[in-house]
Amino acid sequence: MPVMLGVRWEHPDQNTRCLTARSKNLLDYLEVNYPYPYDSKPETLNIPILAHTSSNPMCSVYGVDPAVAKMVRDGADEADSPWIGEHLTWLGTEPTGSLGYQINPLFTDDVRDVTINNIGKMREFYGRQIALELSPIYIDSPTYESEMHFLGDVAESADALIILDVTHWQIANLNLGRPADYGLDALAPERIVELHVAGMRLGSDDCWHDAHHLIPSEQIFDFVDRLTDELPALKAVTLEHQADAPETDFIRCLQRLSGIIGRNEGAHIDNAVR
Numbered sequence: 001m002p003v004m005l006g007v008r009w010e011h012p013d014q015n016t017r018c019l020t021a022r023s024k025n026l027l028d029y030l031e032v033n034y035p036y037p038y039d040s041k042p043e044t045l046n047i048p049i050l051a052h053t054s055s056n057p058m059c060s061v062y063g064v065d066p067a068v069a070k071m072v073r074d075g076a077d078e079a080d081s082p083w084i085g086e087h088l089t090w091l092g093t094e095p096t097g098s099l100g101y102q103i104n105p106l107f108t109d110d111v112r113d114v115t116i117n118n119i120g121k122m123r124e125f126y127g128r129q130i131a132l133e134l135s136p137i138y139i140d141s142p143t144y145e146s147e148m149h150f151l152g153d154v155a156e157s158a159d160a161l162i163i164l165d166v167t168h169w170q171i172a173n174l175n176l177g178r179p180a181d182y183g184l185d186a187l188a189p190e191r192i193v194e195l196h197v198a199g200m201r202l203g204s205d206d207c208w209h210d211a212h213h214l215i216p217s218e219q220i221f222d223f224v225d226r227l228t229d230e231l232p233a234l235k236a237v238t239l240e241h242q243a244d245a246p247e248t249d250f251i252r253c254l255q256r257l258s259g260i261i262g263r264n265e266g267a268h269i270d271n272a273v274r
Protein backbone atom coordinates (compact mmCIF):
# COMPACT_ATOMS: atom_id res chain seq x y z
CA MET A 1 0.00 0.00 0.00
CA PRO A 2 1.51 3.38 -0.95
CA VAL A 3 2.31 5.90 1.74
CA MET A 4 0.42 9.15 1.20
CA LEU A 5 1.96 12.60 1.47
CA GLY A 6 0.13 15.45 3.15
CA VAL A 7 0.53 18.80 4.88
CA ARG A 8 -0.90 20.26 8.05
CA TRP A 9 -3.60 22.88 7.40
CA GLU A 10 -4.09 25.43 10.14
CA HIS A 11 -4.83 28.69 8.37
CA PRO A 12 -6.41 29.93 5.09
CA ASP A 13 -3.10 31.62 4.26
CA GLN A 14 -1.89 28.11 3.41
CA ASN A 15 -4.56 27.61 0.71
CA THR A 16 -2.56 28.91 -2.24
CA ARG A 17 0.53 26.83 -1.56
CA CYS A 18 -1.58 23.74 -0.89
CA LEU A 19 -3.36 24.15 -4.23
CA THR A 20 0.01 24.66 -5.94
CA ALA A 21 1.35 21.46 -4.38
CA ARG A 22 -1.79 19.60 -5.37
CA SER A 23 -1.47 20.81 -8.98
CA LYS A 24 2.12 19.54 -9.03
CA ASN A 25 0.90 16.13 -7.82
CA LEU A 26 2.80 16.51 -4.54
CA LEU A 27 -0.13 16.41 -2.15
CA ASP A 28 -2.54 13.58 -1.36
CA TYR A 29 -4.30 15.12 1.65
CA LEU A 30 -4.59 18.05 4.03
CA GLU A 31 -4.31 17.30 7.71
CA VAL A 32 -6.81 19.83 9.03
CA ASN A 33 -6.49 20.95 12.62
CA TYR A 34 -10.06 21.12 13.98
CA PRO A 35 -11.79 23.21 15.10
CA TYR A 36 -10.57 26.04 12.87
CA PRO A 37 -11.77 29.59 13.62
CA TYR A 38 -11.96 30.80 10.01
CA ASP A 39 -14.70 31.37 7.47
CA SER A 40 -12.48 29.94 4.73
CA LYS A 41 -13.27 26.25 4.76
CA PRO A 42 -10.42 23.90 3.76
CA GLU A 43 -13.11 21.47 2.58
CA THR A 44 -13.72 23.73 -0.43
CA LEU A 45 -10.19 23.09 -1.73
CA ASN A 46 -11.35 19.66 -2.90
CA ILE A 47 -8.37 17.87 -1.38
CA PRO A 48 -8.99 14.80 0.82
CA ILE A 49 -8.74 15.53 4.54
CA LEU A 50 -7.26 13.75 7.54
CA ALA A 51 -8.73 15.05 10.80
CA HIS A 52 -6.42 16.25 13.58
CA THR A 53 -6.87 18.32 16.69
CA SER A 54 -4.65 20.01 19.23
CA SER A 55 -7.57 21.16 21.35
CA ASN A 56 -8.39 18.16 23.53
CA PRO A 57 -6.35 17.52 26.71
CA MET A 58 -6.52 13.73 26.45
CA CYS A 59 -4.57 13.20 29.69
CA SER A 60 -6.72 15.48 31.86
CA VAL A 61 -8.73 14.15 34.82
CA TYR A 62 -11.33 16.75 33.82
CA GLY A 63 -11.77 15.16 30.39
CA VAL A 64 -12.30 17.29 27.30
CA ASP A 65 -14.68 20.12 26.42
CA PRO A 66 -17.74 18.49 24.77
CA ALA A 67 -18.35 21.52 22.55
CA VAL A 68 -14.81 21.34 21.16
CA ALA A 69 -15.02 17.57 20.75
CA LYS A 70 -18.27 17.97 18.78
CA MET A 71 -16.61 20.41 16.36
CA VAL A 72 -13.76 17.94 15.85
CA ARG A 73 -16.23 15.11 15.28
CA ASP A 74 -18.26 17.18 12.80
CA GLY A 75 -15.10 17.97 10.83
CA ALA A 76 -13.97 14.34 10.79
CA ASP A 77 -17.45 13.19 9.76
CA GLU A 78 -17.61 15.69 6.90
CA ALA A 79 -14.14 14.63 5.74
CA ASP A 80 -14.84 10.94 6.42
CA SER A 81 -11.40 10.81 7.97
CA PRO A 82 -9.97 7.32 8.60
CA TRP A 83 -8.78 8.43 12.07
CA ILE A 84 -8.55 11.52 14.27
CA GLY A 85 -5.14 12.67 15.49
CA GLU A 86 -5.02 13.62 19.19
CA HIS A 87 -2.21 14.87 21.44
CA LEU A 88 -1.22 13.25 24.72
CA THR A 89 -1.41 16.47 26.68
CA TRP A 90 -2.56 17.57 30.08
CA LEU A 91 -3.84 21.08 29.35
CA GLY A 92 -3.15 24.10 27.24
CA THR A 93 -2.48 27.78 27.64
CA GLU A 94 -4.92 29.20 25.11
CA PRO A 95 -8.26 30.79 26.13
CA THR A 96 -9.87 29.43 22.98
CA GLY A 97 -9.58 25.81 24.07
CA SER A 98 -6.66 25.21 21.74
CA LEU A 99 -3.73 23.70 23.59
CA GLY A 100 -1.32 26.11 21.98
CA TYR A 101 2.08 25.12 23.18
CA GLN A 102 1.01 21.94 24.88
CA ILE A 103 1.71 21.14 28.50
CA ASN A 104 2.84 17.56 28.92
CA PRO A 105 1.23 15.25 31.46
CA LEU A 106 3.15 13.47 34.17
CA PHE A 107 4.03 10.10 32.69
CA THR A 108 2.77 7.99 35.59
CA ASP A 109 0.48 4.99 36.05
CA ASP A 110 -2.36 7.18 37.38
CA VAL A 111 -2.25 9.47 34.36
CA ARG A 112 -2.02 6.46 32.06
CA ASP A 113 -5.29 5.13 33.49
CA VAL A 114 -7.01 8.51 33.12
CA THR A 115 -5.80 8.77 29.54
CA ILE A 116 -6.95 5.28 28.59
CA ASN A 117 -10.38 6.10 30.00
CA ASN A 118 -10.54 9.38 28.04
CA ILE A 119 -9.48 7.66 24.82
CA GLY A 120 -12.19 5.03 25.19
CA LYS A 121 -14.88 7.66 25.69
CA MET A 122 -13.64 9.83 22.83
CA ARG A 123 -13.42 6.93 20.39
CA GLU A 124 -17.01 6.04 21.19
CA PHE A 125 -18.08 9.68 20.77
CA TYR A 126 -16.19 10.06 17.49
CA GLY A 127 -17.17 6.70 16.09
CA ARG A 128 -13.74 6.36 14.53
CA GLN A 129 -10.18 5.47 15.46
CA ILE A 130 -7.85 7.77 17.39
CA ALA A 131 -4.15 8.20 16.60
CA LEU A 132 -2.02 9.49 19.48
CA GLU A 133 0.87 11.94 19.23
CA LEU A 134 3.43 13.18 21.78
CA SER A 135 4.55 16.78 22.12
CA PRO A 136 8.22 17.82 22.46
CA ILE A 137 9.66 16.77 25.84
CA TYR A 138 11.90 18.81 28.13
CA ILE A 139 12.13 16.88 31.40
CA ASP A 140 12.62 13.24 32.32
CA SER A 141 9.64 11.02 33.01
CA PRO A 142 8.99 10.53 36.74
CA THR A 143 8.09 6.83 36.80
CA TYR A 144 7.88 5.53 33.24
CA GLU A 145 11.21 4.91 31.55
CA SER A 146 10.25 7.63 29.08
CA GLU A 147 7.34 9.35 27.35
CA MET A 148 7.76 6.89 24.46
CA HIS A 149 7.13 4.00 26.83
CA PHE A 150 4.06 5.84 28.16
CA LEU A 151 2.76 6.32 24.60
CA GLY A 152 3.43 2.68 23.73
CA ASP A 153 1.65 1.47 26.87
CA VAL A 154 -1.37 3.76 26.42
CA ALA A 155 -1.75 2.89 22.75
CA GLU A 156 -1.60 -0.82 23.52
CA SER A 157 -4.03 -0.65 26.47
CA ALA A 158 -6.49 1.65 24.68
CA ASP A 159 -6.08 -0.10 21.31
CA ALA A 160 -5.19 3.23 19.68
CA LEU A 161 -3.14 4.11 16.62
CA ILE A 162 0.06 6.18 16.83
CA ILE A 163 1.31 9.27 15.02
CA LEU A 164 5.08 9.36 15.41
CA ASP A 165 6.08 13.02 15.23
CA VAL A 166 9.67 12.45 14.17
CA THR A 167 10.64 16.03 14.98
CA HIS A 168 9.11 15.99 18.46
CA TRP A 169 10.84 12.66 19.07
CA GLN A 170 14.23 14.01 18.01
CA ILE A 171 13.72 17.18 20.06
CA ALA A 172 13.04 15.02 23.13
CA ASN A 173 16.08 12.85 22.53
CA LEU A 174 18.33 15.89 22.13
CA ASN A 175 16.89 17.72 25.15
CA LEU A 176 17.30 14.66 27.35
CA GLY A 177 20.71 13.60 26.01
CA ARG A 178 19.46 10.31 24.57
CA PRO A 179 20.61 8.51 21.39
CA ALA A 180 18.77 9.54 18.23
CA ASP A 181 16.85 6.28 17.91
CA TYR A 182 16.06 5.99 21.62
CA GLY A 183 12.48 4.95 22.40
CA LEU A 184 11.40 3.64 19.01
CA ASP A 185 11.35 0.09 20.33
CA ALA A 186 8.78 1.13 22.96
CA LEU A 187 6.13 1.54 20.24
CA ALA A 188 4.37 -1.34 18.50
CA PRO A 189 5.34 -0.85 14.82
CA GLU A 190 1.96 -2.04 13.60
CA ARG A 191 0.21 0.81 15.45
CA ILE A 192 2.17 3.62 13.77
CA VAL A 193 0.04 4.85 10.86
CA GLU A 194 1.41 8.34 10.35
CA LEU A 195 4.62 10.36 10.65
CA HIS A 196 4.84 14.11 11.27
CA VAL A 197 7.88 16.02 10.07
CA ALA A 198 8.86 19.65 10.63
CA GLY A 199 11.86 21.86 11.32
CA MET A 200 13.43 22.33 14.73
CA ARG A 201 15.61 25.00 16.35
CA LEU A 202 17.99 25.37 19.27
CA GLY A 203 16.66 28.11 21.53
CA SER A 204 18.55 30.62 23.65
CA ASP A 205 17.47 28.43 26.58
CA ASP A 206 19.74 25.66 25.20
CA CYS A 207 16.68 23.50 24.54
CA TRP A 208 15.48 22.27 21.16
CA HIS A 209 12.01 23.36 20.02
CA ASP A 210 9.55 22.76 17.19
CA ALA A 211 10.04 25.24 14.31
CA HIS A 212 7.43 25.00 11.57
CA HIS A 213 9.01 27.92 9.69
CA LEU A 214 12.16 25.84 9.06
CA ILE A 215 12.69 22.81 6.85
CA PRO A 216 13.37 19.44 8.48
CA SER A 217 16.98 18.48 9.19
CA GLU A 218 18.86 15.86 7.18
CA GLN A 219 18.50 13.50 10.12
CA ILE A 220 14.72 13.88 10.03
CA PHE A 221 14.65 13.05 6.30
CA ASP A 222 16.88 10.02 6.99
CA PHE A 223 14.48 8.79 9.67
CA VAL A 224 11.52 9.17 7.31
CA ASP A 225 13.41 7.06 4.77
CA ARG A 226 14.17 4.36 7.33
CA LEU A 227 10.73 4.37 8.94
CA THR A 228 8.95 4.17 5.59
CA ASP A 229 10.83 0.92 4.98
CA GLU A 230 10.40 -0.47 8.49
CA LEU A 231 6.86 0.38 9.57
CA PRO A 232 4.35 -2.17 8.25
CA ALA A 233 1.20 -0.08 8.82
CA LEU A 234 2.48 3.36 7.82
CA LYS A 235 -0.07 5.11 5.61
CA ALA A 236 0.66 8.84 5.77
CA VAL A 237 3.52 11.32 6.12
CA THR A 238 2.52 14.87 7.06
CA LEU A 239 4.73 17.93 6.61
CA GLU A 240 4.11 20.73 9.11
CA HIS A 241 5.16 24.05 7.58
CA GLN A 242 3.70 27.42 8.44
CA ALA A 243 2.14 29.83 5.98
CA ASP A 244 4.62 32.71 6.34
CA ALA A 245 7.65 30.50 5.61
CA PRO A 246 8.99 30.42 2.03
CA GLU A 247 6.76 28.56 -0.40
CA THR A 248 9.85 27.35 -2.27
CA ASP A 249 10.98 25.53 0.88
CA PHE A 250 7.52 24.01 1.20
CA ILE A 251 7.47 22.69 -2.36
CA ARG A 252 11.06 21.41 -2.18
CA CYS A 253 10.30 19.54 1.04
CA LEU A 254 7.28 17.89 -0.53
CA GLN A 255 9.32 16.93 -3.61
CA ARG A 256 11.97 15.40 -1.41
CA LEU A 257 9.51 13.56 0.84
CA SER A 258 7.63 12.30 -2.20
CA GLY A 259 10.82 10.69 -3.47
CA ILE A 260 11.84 9.32 -0.08
CA ILE A 261 8.57 7.56 0.58
CA GLY A 262 8.41 6.16 -2.97
CA ARG A 263 5.04 7.73 -3.41
CA ASN A 264 2.68 6.38 -5.97
CA GLU A 265 1.68 9.59 -7.71
CA GLY A 266 -1.97 9.86 -8.50
CA ALA A 267 -3.06 7.64 -5.60
CA HIS A 268 -5.59 9.24 -3.30
CA ILE A 269 -6.43 9.03 0.33
CA ASP A 270 -9.93 7.75 -0.34
CA ASN A 271 -8.66 4.61 -1.99
CA ALA A 272 -5.36 4.08 -0.26
CA VAL A 273 -5.24 5.33 3.31
CA ARG A 274 -8.14 3.32 4.64
Ligand SMILES: [Fe+2]
Binds near residue numbers: 133240
Ligand atom coordinates in the same frame (compact mmCIF):
# COMPACT_ATOMS: atom_id res chain seq x y z
FE1 LIG B 1 3.02 16.89 15.03
